[in-house]
Amino acid sequence: MTTAALVHVVVSGLATGSIYALMALSLVIVYNATRTLNFAQGEMLMVSTFAGWTVYAHVKLPLVVVMLIAVAAAALLGWLIERVIIRHAIAATHFDLLIITLGLSLVLRAAAGLAWTHDEFPFPSFFGTRPIALGPVRLAPVSLGIVGASLTLMLGLWALFTRTRLGRAMRAVAQNQRAARLVGISVERVYAASWVLASVVGAIAGVLIAPVIFLSSQMGFVTINGFIAAVLGGFGSMPGAVVGGMLLGVIENLAPLYLPSSIKHSVPFLMLIAILLIRPAGVLGRVTRPKV
Amino acid sequence: MPATLTVEDLAVDYGGRRAVEGVSLTVGRGEIVTLLGANGSGKSTTLRTISGLVKPARGRVLYEGRDITRAPADQIVAAGVGHVPEGRDVFVEFTVLENLLVGGHTVSRRDLAARLEGAFELFPVLYARRRQLAGTLSGGEQQMLAIARALIARPRLLLLDEPSLGLAPMLAREIFRTIQRINATGVAVLLVEQNARRALRLAGRGYVLETGRVVVAGTSRELGADPSVRSAYLGFGRTPAPAEGG
Numbered sequence: 001m002t003t004a005a006l007v008h009v010v011v012s013g014l015a016t017g018s019i020y021a022l023m024a025l026s027l028v029i030v031y032n033a034t035r036t037l038n039f040a041q042g043e044m045l046m047v048s049t050f051a052g053w054t055v056y057a058h059v060k061l062p063l064v065v066v067m068l069i070a071v072a073a074a075a076l077l078g079w080l081i082e083r084v085i086i087r088h089a090i091a092a093t094h095f096d097l098l099i100i101t102l103g104l105s106l107v108l109r110a111a112a113g114l115a116w117t118h119d120e121f122p123f124p125s126f127f128g129t130r131p132i133a134l135g136p137v138r139l140a141p142v143s144l145g146i147v148g149a150s151l152t153l154m155l156g157l158w159a160l161f162t163r164t165r166l167g168r169a170m171r172a173v174a175q176n177q178r179a180a181r182l183v184g185i186s187v188e189r190v191y192a193a194s195w196v197l198a199s200v201v202g203a204i205a206g207v208l209i210a211p212v213i214f215l216s217s218q219m220g221f222v223t224i225n226g227f228i229a230a231v232l233g234g235f236g237s238m239p240g241a242v243v244g245g246m247l248l249g250v251i252e253n254l255a256p257l258y259l260p261s262s263i264k265h266s267v268p269f270l271m272l273i274a275i276l277l278i279r280p281a282g283v284l285g286r287v288t289r290p291k292v
Numbered sequence: 293m294p295a296t297l298t299v300e301d302l303a304v305d306y307g308g309r310r311a312v313e314g315v316s317l318t319v320g321r322g323e324i325v326t327l328l329g330a331n332g333s334g335k336s337t338t339l340r341t342i343s344g345l346v347k348p349a350r351g352r353v354l355y356e357g358r359d360i361t362r363a364p365a366d367q368i369v370a371a372g373v374g375h376v377p378e379g380r381d382v383f384v385e386f387t388v389l390e391n392l393l394v395g396g397h398t399v400s401r402r403d404l405a406a407r408l409e410g411a412f413e414l415f416p417v418l419y420a421r422r423r424q425l426a427g428t429l430s431g432g433e434q435q436m437l438a439i440a441r442a443l444i445a446r447p448r449l450l451l452l453d454e455p456s457l458g459l460a461p462m463l464a465r466e467i468f469r470t471i472q473r474i475n476a477t478g479v480a481v482l483l484v485e486q487n488a489r490r491a492l493r494l495a496g497r498g499y500v501l502e503t504g505r506v507v508v509a510g511t512s513r514e515l516g517a518d519p520s521v522r523s524a525y526l527g528f529g530r531t532p533a534p535a536e537g538g
Contacts, residue, residue: 165397172383172394179381181345184369184398184445 004136009253015143017249018150022205023226024233024241025157026198032174032236033194034086035094037227039101041202042220043108044081048074048203049210049219050116053123063126070203078199082192105220112217125211146208153204154242161238166193174236228268232275234285243283247271294357295320296449296480297342302351304334304341304504311337312348313504319449324471324481326491328515328525329501335484336378338501339451342482343375344368355449370398374447378454378484380438384427388418388437391426395441404444411440414470432463439470449480456487468494488525492516500525 023041030038038044052070055061061069081104089100127145131138161167172180173190181187205226206219213219229248233240252267263270275282297319304312312334319325327335340346342353344365353361360368369375383391392411396404412419415436421429426437435455442450452471456464468490475481485491492498492512500508500521508518515521 168390168394169397172386172397175383175385176381178345178377179383180394181365182343182369182375182377182381183395183441184366185394186364186366188364 002136004138007137008139009257010250011139011147012143013250013253014246015140015146015249016253017229017246018147019205019209019222019245020225020229020248021242021245022150022153022201022208023223024230024245025154025238026202026205027223027227027230028236028238028241029170029194029198029201033170034097034191036086036097036101037094038198039098040081040104040108041198041226042223043105043112044074044077044199044220045202045206045223046215046217046220047077047108047112048199049123049206049215050112052203052207053121053210053215054116056124063124066124067204067207070207071200074199074203075196078195078197079192081199082195086195087188087191109217109220116217118217120214120216123207123210123215126208142212149204149208153201157201157238160197166190170194225268228272231272232282234282237282237284240282240284247283293321294354296323296356297482298352298354298357299338299342300352300354302338302341302348302353304337304346304348306337306340306346310349311504312341315351315499315501315504315506317499317506317509319480319482322475322478322480323497324475324483324495326483326485326488326495326498326512327501328485328488328491328498328521330524332503333501334504335501336453337504339375339377339453339482339484342368343373343451345375366398369445369447372446372448373451374442374445374449375451376435376438376442376453376455378457380431380434382426382429382434382437382441384425386426387423388426388429389422391437391441392418392444395444398445407444407446411444414443414473415440432459432467435459435463435467436470439467439474443474443479447479449482450474451482451484453484454486455483456485456490464490488521492526 026041027038030036048070051073052066055069056066085100085104089097092100125142127141130141132141132144161171169180169185170190170193172183172185173187177187209222210219213222225248229245230241232247233242233244248268248271251271252264255267256264295318299315299317302312302315303310315334315338327338329335337346341348344360344363348361352359355371355373360371383394386394392408396407399407417433418437418440421433426434429437439455455467455471459467471481471494483491483495492515495512497511498515499506500515508515508521
């Protein structure tokens with residue numbers, strides 16, 4: 001195998017990995033604020049992407065506008081779900097919430113089937129198809145585009161969480177809710193912001209990946225790999241979500257080169273089992289939380 | 293002018309039982325008032341109810357004459373009530389500086405820098421440790437950080453829950469000196485403290501709670517001379533002894 005071909009495989013792995021990383025980030029954002037694993041994340045992403053596509057199907061708007069429509073739909077959906085369902089389950093246990101989001105995912109998928117059928121639709125891509133040649137290496141524009149867009153979004157998230165008042169409040173709530181209330185943070189507002197932010201990040205991932213995996217009511221299932229990425233990196237850690245996503249994407253793409261090609265779809269689960277056996281806290285996760 | 297804090301006939305259920313039953317108390321402007329009592333007598337629950345973390349079953353909490361009984365905790369903080377909870381509750385994964393910044397959540401960007409400066413002036417050790425994770429600080433430093441964090445919002449009433457708990461005597465004395473300095477700037481203090489002797493020396497008045505009720509109230513001098521208080525909280529027998537200075 002030539003180095004050029006290897007680079008190509010790794011870069012397209014990084015592209016898939018970026019998407020997993022974004023999905024992992026949306027799961028982690030909601031988890032950190034509310035300790036809820038949002039099983040409906042994939043379906044929220046799917047509905048938001050469909051919303052953008054529906055507008056595009058009627059009026060041929062620039063794709064950037066389609067992306068913005070999907071983002072707006074996602075923000076609204078995230079806000080509604082938090083405000084109408086999750087907030088009223090304040091006395092529910094984590095397990096109850098798990099079941100609620102699981103039910104929500106079924107409802108959203110069924111509703112999407114009614115609205116848009118269960119068929120697959122091609123989704124327009126931001127990026128051209130003509131490979132970009134860097135010396136002997138030929139790279140697909142879609143891979144570079146996905147990696148670039150994802151990294152930009154991650155940088156934005158990093159700035160949000162480290163540089164802004166809202167981001168700091170979200171991290172404070174993740175650590176200690178009582179203390180967060182006592183410095184004047186509205187924990188309820190942080191919950192809502194977390195659902196909106198996670199939904200928006202998911203929608204961007206959805207619009208980026210839809211041209212590759214097609215748009216369908218089933219596309220939300222790809223979030224399972226986002227979940228695995230989050231576990232690989234250490235659930236709850238945002239840098240871990242990024243590292244886990246990239247790792248998963250690259251290994252998933254490399255494995256068929258060295259192993260039977262049918263292995264590809266098993267790779268995420270094999271990696272999940274491996275990390276749980278070797279280092280259950282994940283690559284960047286803390287093994288034990290410091291107790292003070 | 294209304295008192296800084298007025299608590300009227302407060303009853304609170306906490307942890308599946310009635311933790312506070314009919315507590316009334318006041319804290320006047322610039323006063324230090326202490327709440328004494330054994331573990332589980334309802335002191336912490338009273339503080340948590342004042343700061344809005346827990347909602348009472350009955351009664352009212354007035355801050356500067358305004359009814360804050362049903363207000364959410366974040367609004368009570370914004371109104372000027374600081375609460376340093378038992379166990380300090382610093383954000384262990386934040387640096388010292390980040391803890392102080394988040395303490396300024398309700399403070400305008402314009403004022404924040406000056407408030408930080410004030411905090412570092414009061415606690416120079418925090419400035420030296422500003423880039424250190426709060427989880428790596430000693431107990432005394434964490435207590436200072438918790439107090440400094442509450443002060444960033446410039447409260448006019450500070451609720452302190454066991455500030456000297458688990459601290460070496462020298463550090464505890466330093467914390468108490470700091471409370472005095474904070475009070476000297478006009479901040480009223482409601483102090484829950486296991487060390488009753490030291491609390492009475494600092495406070496002008498006090499209340500003694502037993503199983504959620506106020507059983508004795510008075511000036512520190514009166515409480516220090518009260519035989520039941522002396523035997524239960526000051527480690528004296530029932531034999532009368534000379535009164536402590538207030």
